[in-house]
Amino acid sequence: MQRTRRSLLAAVALLMASGVTLGSSGITSPAWAQAGKTLTIAQGFDPQTLWPNGTTASDNLNAGGAIVESLLWTNPVTGKPEGMLAEKWEQISPTAIKLTLRRNVKFSNGEPLNADAVVQSFKVFMDPKQAPAYANYAAALDRVEKLDDMTVTVHTKHPYPPFELMLTQVYVIPPAYWASVGLDGYGQKPIGTGPFKLLEWVKDNRLVMERNPDYWGKGPTGVDRVIWRPVPDDTARVAGFVTGEYDFATNIPISAIDEINNQPDRKVVEIPSYRIFQLVQSSLEEHDSPLKNKRVRQALNFAVDKKAIIDSLFAGRAFALNGQLLRKEQLGYDPSLHDYPYDPAKAKALLSEAGYPNGFEIVFKFPSGRYAQDREVSEAIAGMLAKVGVRTKMTSLEPGEFLRQLRARELWPLAYLGLAPLDDPDFQLAQYRSTWRYSYIRNAELDALIDAGAQEIDREKRAAIYRKAAQLMHEEAPVVFLFGGYDFYGVSNKLDGIVPRGDQRFFLQNVTLKP
Amino acid sequence: MGTYVTRRLILTLPVLAGILVITFLLTRLSGDPTDLMLPPNATDEARAAFRMVNGLDQPLWTQFIRFAGNALVGDFGASLRFGQSAMSLVLERLPATAELAAATMALALLFGIPAGVMAAVWRGTATDVSIRLVTLLGQAVPSFFLGVVGIIVFAVWLRWLPTGGRGSFGQLILPAATLAFNLVALIARVTRSCMLDVLKQDYVRTARAKGVWESKIIWFHALRNAFIPVLTVIGLQVGLLLGGVVVTETIFSWPGVGRLAIQAIYARDFPVVQAVVFVFATIFVAVNLIVDLLYAILDPRISYR
Numbered sequence: 001m002q003r004t005r006r007s008l009l010a011a012v013a014l015l016m017a018s019g020v021t022l023g024s025s026g027i028t029s030p031a032w033a034q035a036g037k038t039l040t041i042a043q044g045f046d047p048q049t050l051w052p053n054g055t056t057a058s059d060n061l062n063a064g065g066a067i068v069e070s071l072l073w074t075n076p077v078t079g080k081p082e083g084m085l086a087e088k089w090e091q092i093s094p095t096a097i098k099l100t101l102r103r104n105v106k107f108s109n110g111e112p113l114n115a116d117a118v119v120q121s122f123k124v125f126m127d128p129k130q131a132p133a134y135a136n137y138a139a140a141l142d143r144v145e146k147l148d149d150m151t152v153t154v155h156t157k158h159p160y161p162p163f164e165l166m167l168t169q170v171y172v173i174p175p176a177y178w179a180s181v182g183l184d185g186y187g188q189k190p191i192g193t194g195p196f197k198l199l200e201w202v203k204d205n206r207l208v209m210e211r212n213p214d215y216w217g218k219g220p221t222g223v224d225r226v227i228w229r230p231v232p233d234d235t236a237r238v239a240g241f242v243t244g245e246y247d248f249a250t251n252i253p254i255s256a257i258d259e260i261n262n263q264p265d266r267k268v269v270e271i272p273s274y275r276i277f278q279l280v281q282s283s284l285e286e287h288d289s290p291l292k293n294k295r296v297r298q299a300l301n302f303a304v305d306k307k308a309i310i311d312s313l314f315a316g317r318a319f320a321l322n323g324q325l326l327r328k329e330q331l332g333y334d335p336s337l338h339d340y341p342y343d344p345a346k347a348k349a350l351l352s353e354a355g356y357p358n359g360f361e362i363v364f365k366f367p368s369g370r371y372a373q374d375r376e377v378s379e380a381i382a383g384m385l386a387k388v389g390v391r392t393k394m395t396s397l398e399p400g401e402f403l404r405q406l407r408a409r410e411l412w413p414l415a416y417l418g419l420a421p422l423d424d425p426d427f428q429l430a431q432y433r434s435t436w437r438y439s440y441i442r443n444a445e446l447d448a449l450i451d452a453g454a455q456e457i458d459r460e461k462r463a464a465i466y467r468k469a470a471q472l473m474h475e476e477a478p479v480v481f482l483f484g485g486y487d488f489y490g491v492s493n494k495l496d497g498i499v500p501r502g503d504q505r506f507f508l509q510n511v512t513l514k515p
Numbered sequence: 516m517g518t519y520v521t522r523r524l525i526l527t528l529p530v531l532a533g534i535l536v537i538t539f540l541l542t543r544l545s546g547d548p549t550d551l552m553l554p555p556n557a558t559d560e561a562r563a564a565f566r567m568v569n570g571l572d573q574p575l576w577t578q579f580i581r582f583a584g585n586a587l588v589g590d591f592g593a594s595l596r597f598g599q600s601a602m603s604l605v606l607e608r609l610p611a612t613a614e615l616a617a618a619t620m621a622l623a624l625l626f627g628i629p630a631g632v633m634a635a636v637w638r639g640t641a642t643d644v645s646i647r648l649v650t651l652l653g654q655a656v657p658s659f660f661l662g663v664v665g666i667i668v669f670a671v672w673l674r675w676l677p678t679g680g681r682g683s684f685g686q687l688i689l690p691a692a693t694l695a696f697n698l699v700a701l702i703a704r705v706t707r708s709c710m711l712d713v714l715k716q717d718y719v720r721t722a723r724a725k726g727v728w729e730s731k732i733i734w735f736h737a738l739r740n741a742f743i744p745v746l747t748v749i750g751l752q753v754g755l756l757l758g759g760v761v762v763t764e765t766i767f768s769w770p771g772v773g774r775l776a777i778q779a780i781y782a783r784d785f786p787v788v789q790a791v792v793f794v795f796a797t798i799f800v801a802v803n804l805i806v807d808l809l810y811a812i813l814d815p816r817i818s819y820r
Contacts, residue, residue, distance in 0.1 A: 045778070048596040056554045128564040133553050135561030184598030203607060204770035205681050229680060231768045239666045240678040400783055403550040421556055431556060438555065 037224040039495070039513050042237050042246040046204045046230035049187030052171040053124065053131045058504035059250075063207055063228050065171075066508045068192035071099065071118070072167040074423065076501040079329060081164040085113060085172050085193060094159040094457060095142070099167075101150045105216040109191045111174035115146040120175040122154070130183055137166045137422070159455045161462055162424035169422075195219045195509050196226055204230055220497075222513040241266065241490040247513065248498060249490035254315055254372070260490055269489045270317060274502040275420035276325055276428070277371070279304070279381065279480035282412035282440035289413035290360050297477035299350035300414075301340035303388040304480055308342075309380055313373055318483040324470040325428055327484060331459065332425040332466025337474050339481060347388040359389020366394070366416040367402035372485065378416045381480075406438045418485065420503065425466045426454045432478060441478035516811075516818075520804070527800045531793065535586055538792045539579055539785075547571065548595050548783035569595055582789070591793065592786035594779075601786035605772060605794050611681055612771035615764075616756035618691035620749070623698035628738075628745070630699065631706025635714060636733060646703060653700025662693045662766040679768035690767040694760060698752055705748050709741035716740075742813055750806030757802070758795040 043059045050064040071086040083089070088100040105113035122144040128135040140163075142155040156163060177191045189198060193216065196209035207228040211220065229246065231237040238256040241249040242263060252260065257268045281291045281300060290296045301323075310318040322328075323337045351359060364385075366378035375396065382392040392414070397405065405411045421427035433450045434442040449469040456462040474481075489500050496512040549562050549571065557565075566572040570581065585592060591601040634646040669689060670678040680686050713719065714737055722732050761773040772791060779787035811817045 049598065055552075128558070128561040129568055132557060132561035132565045135558045135564075136554075136556050139558055139560075184593070187598060202682075202770065203604070204774055205611075205768070229768065231679060232774070233679075233766045233768070235663050236666055236679050236766055236768060239671050243671055243674060243678060245678060400546055400551050400781070403555060404546050406555060407550055419555070427556070437559070 036515075037222055037513065038227060039220075039223045039225070039248070039508075039511065040227045040229060040246045042229045042231045042240055042249040044230065044232055044237070044251050046207065047228075049184075050190045050198065050201075051173075051183070051187040053134055053169070054183075054187050056133045059230075062250075062504075062506055063209075064190065065194070065505070066196040066209060066226065067190050067194045067198060068171045068173065069194045070168055070171045072164060073507065074165070074168050074501065076499040076506075081168060085118075086167065089164070089167065091163075091457075092153070095156045097154045097156075097163055097167075098147070099152050099154060101152075102216065103150060105193050106214060107174040107177070107191050107193055108197045108212055108214065109174060109177055111176055111191075113172065113193055114149050115152045117172055117175055118152050119144050119146050120178065121170055121172045122152075124173065124178075124183075125170050134169055136427075137169050140166065159457050161454070161457055162422075162426055165422055165424050165427075199225070217509060220508055220511045220513070222515065223508075223511060226508065238490070244492075246490070247492040247495050250487075250500075250504070252488035252490050254317060254488065257315075257317075257488060265493045267491055267493065269491050269500065271487045271489065271500045272319055272327070272502055273420065273485040273487045273504070274327070274423060275371075275418045275485050276321065276327075277377075277416070277418045277482040277485060278325070279482065280411055280415040280417050280440050281477065281479055282414075283476075283478060284409070284412070284440055284442060287412040287440070289362060290354070290356055291362075291413050293354045294476060295350045295354040296356065297480075298340070299347040299354070299388065300385065300390065301477050301480050302343045302347035302350065303390065304381055304384050304482070305342040306339060306481075306483055308384075309377060310483055313376055313380065314483075314486070317486045317488075319486075320483060321481045323474045323481050325473065325479075325481070326425055326466065326470060330423065330425055330428075332453070332463045332470065334467040334470040337470060340477075344384075344388050351389060356389070359391060361391045361393060362414055364392035364394055364414045364416075365397055365402070365405070365411055367399050368396045370399040370402060371416075371418045374416060377482075381416070409438060409440070411438070412440060417479075423503070425462075426450070429453065429466065429469055432473070441476065443472070443476060443478075446472055446476070516808075520808070523804050523807075527797075527804075530800060531796055534792060534796045535583070535789065538789050539582060542783070542785045542788050543575060543578075545780075545783060548785065551782050552595055586789075586793070591790040594787045595784045596779075596782055596787075601784075601790040602794075604775060604787055605790045608770055608772045608775050609794070611769060612757060612764075612773065614681075614687065615690055615694070615760070615769060615771060616753060618687050619694040619698060619756055620753060622691055622695035623702055623752075624749070626695070627699040627702030628706050631703040631745075632710055632733060632738060634703065634707040635710030638711065646707075650700035650703045653696045654704075656696070657762075658693050658697060658760075659762045659766060661696055662690070662763055665689045665693055666766070679766070681768075681770055686767075690763050690769050693767075694756070694763050701748060701752070702745060705745050706738075706741065709744050710737060713737045713741040739813065743810055746806055746809055746813065750802050754799040754802040757798045 043062065045059045047060040047063045048055060049060060050067060052061050052064040052068055054060065069084050071084060072081045073084045075082045085102055085105065086099045087102045090098050092098045101113060101115065101118060107113065124130050125134060126138045126141050140156045140160040142157045145153045147153055172193065173186065174191050178186055181189065195212055195215045197212045199210045200208040209226045211224050231240060234253045237249050238252060240246050242260060252268055260266055260268050281297045282289065283292050283297065306320060310316060320339050323339045324334060326333045364382060367374050378394065382394055385392055419431060421431065429450050430436060432439050432441055433447050446469060449465055453462055453465040453469065456465060487500065487504055491498065494514045497510040498506050500506040549565050553562060553565055570578060589602060593599060594601045594604055597604060630646050634643045637643050666678050666689065669676045676689050677686050719732060719737055722736055761777045764771045764773040775787065776791040779791065
């Protein structure tokens with residue numbers, strides 16, 4: 001027995017020794033994490049494609065946009081469209097825009113940036129088979145003509161006010177290279193005019209880019225290399241950011257903000273998002289529910305305490321909508337409108353007037369895992385509605401099924417929804433036009449205003465149209481106006497010049513990494 | 516033996532075919548990928564074009580015939596998200612999964628078998644009780660919790676290890692240890708109970724009476740005979756590990772098959788889901804076959820004719 005014990009002890013000692021060796025040799029960090037002048041960015045997911053017009057997902061666009069550039073871009077600092085590969089743009093008729101391209105710009109394979117490249121890029125952009133995610137913006141385009149080597153004219157089918165925004169969506173590709181590798185090949189190995197070039201892409205692990213020495217602009221300072229790391233788990237992303245593995249991290253959860261802000265060398269940047277949260281209240285004829293009655297829809301607006309949700313679930317980090325869908329910064333925002341105040345007594349009175357003195361029961365659909373705290377927000381709302389007698393039957397939907405029901409107009413009678421269209425009032429309001437696939441309101445007056453706004457070139461007149469639409473929607477209450485969200489980014493103090501935008505886009509063109 | 520292996524291999528074919536049919540139908544039941552691949556405000560024309568390009572506009576049986584025909588030659592189609600061959604996406608990630616599985620299994624065997632043997636030999640002592648307590652904990656604590664605790668302690672507090680990713684030895688330690696903790700418990704418990712059975716056998720008493728060294732009795736005579744059930748457990752676990760471990764791979768940003776599979780399922784990327792399931796099923800069947808063949812090597816009384 002003695003012998004047994006000794007041999008077992010020896011075995012244990014051996015095991016422990018091997019364990020210790022394992023632990024100590026693992027302390028080394030990967031070589032690329034220690035390389036100087038490397039900017040490391042953690043996002044939630046690995047891009048599917050680096051061709052920005054391949055998808056509208058921000059993880060793809062942020063990485064792809066460091067290599068492939070667009071004609072214009074909306075500068076997050078000014079909120080205005082500025083030139084990128086187009087130096088000048090002017091409206092030469094109500095349906096034509098002349099673009100002058102930036103001179104002496106080359107793609108990183110040597111192809112020149114010229115009118116041919118731009119015409120070819122538009123051709124791809126306008127083909128719903130190749131760029132289906134952008135067909136909504138391309139729908140207004142008629143044709144694109146080369147005027148001379150550095151000038152093109154873009155013709156729209158009708159006067160199109162958001163044409164500058166549309167031009168920010170067109171990414172320019174080198175035609176010869178595109179022809180040789182095709183759409184899918186280009187998405188995996190893109191060649192562009194941007195500040196970085198693709199060096200290595202190990203899927204789901206790291207995407208490495210190196211500085212483009214021939215970049216036409218000022219370009220990044222102190223950065224020779226960018227490493228994009230996909231880190232799907234929030235806790236792991238925050239941990240990696242806190243320990244210095246990443247200089248920049250997206251999608252920081254609210255619960256981690258204080259922990260990060262307590263670090264001496266890092267902080268959280270809070271950006272108001274373009275995503276607008278609302279409760280869909282279908283008033284469509286075919287959707288039989290108490291919500292067909294305007295007073296009921298207004299009652300629900302009075303019954304939900306928006307401020308309590310913002311303060312308790314979002315720690316104050318969300319913004320009130322003021323009873324409309326456009327944000328304060330947008331054209332057509334109406335400062336005379338205000339949020340429906342929280343007034344359960346008024347809500348009950350309206351319900352009585354509408355013939356529901358004892359309230360009613362209603363199905364309330366919400367996605368689980370699509371938006372930050374979607375379940376918690378929905379549960380809070382259900383509790384508030386119960387207080388005025390509206391008893392909800394909560395139906396949680398998997399995100400894919402949620403989107404299917406939205407699109408198929410099955411997301412009725414009541415549903416929690418967040419929509420984040422591009423930053424133009426038409427893209428926001430067109431979602432409520434009665435013919436639109438997931439509009440849950442049918443109102444001829446609203447349709448007429450949406451159509452008028454979509455074609456009015458004069459800014460003042462256009463703003464007036466949208467203010468009128470906002471007033472109409474406030475009164476008709478096709479939704480419960482909830483709040484706008486925030487996005488949170490972890491930023492190292494060494495980093496300057498990355499300003500995220502409300503659509504979760506950020507640009508590396510002017511980034512500075514201090515030693 | 517040769518006939519046995521051939522028969523088993525032939526039986527594998529209907530199993531794999533059945534799995535392909537079930538996967539095809541289940542993925543189609545889950546809904547239309549167009550809703551997830553395109554933004555909600557995509558035009559009807561764009562949606563129709565997407566469905567046409569990816570063959571989703573065809574009747575289900577047409578889709579199936581096309582799928583089955585291509586699958587016969589190993590072509591599972593192109594991923595709806597990446598546009599690349601679905602099978603190559605899976606094979607690209609297989610080395611990462613295999614690396615994690617090998618490291619996990621090595622750790623689990625290194626600790627699990629000695630722990631099980633020690634607990635059996637010193638049954639009822641403090642050592643036995645502590646090993647059982649630890650193994651109970653190992654089986655009870657879920658890996659998502661253990662993984663997060665591991666990151667907080669070893670990456671954030673102690674700064675010994677990186678939080679995730681793949682590329683260096685250090686990045687392998689936390690995910691492998693997280694997975695192994697649970698596996699050590701399982702292997703130790705099975706080893707302990709089998710050893711307890713075997714140690715009571717007559718041939719062990721005979722060996723002792725003959726004066727054979729106790730350590731030789733335990734590690735050679737007893738363990739070898741106790742090993743068959745342990746091998747079964749190991750085989751099943753290797754199969755599971757090679758199929759990808761979704762939670763651990765996600766927490767540690769490990770670029771393996773499990774993460775690819777879960778993202779493909781969320782996005783309804785049918786071709787990738789089908790390719791993953793096919794590879795997983797093939798591995799599982801192969802590992803089971805290998806384990807069955809190993810039985811015969813361990814125990815000469817077992818033979819396959």
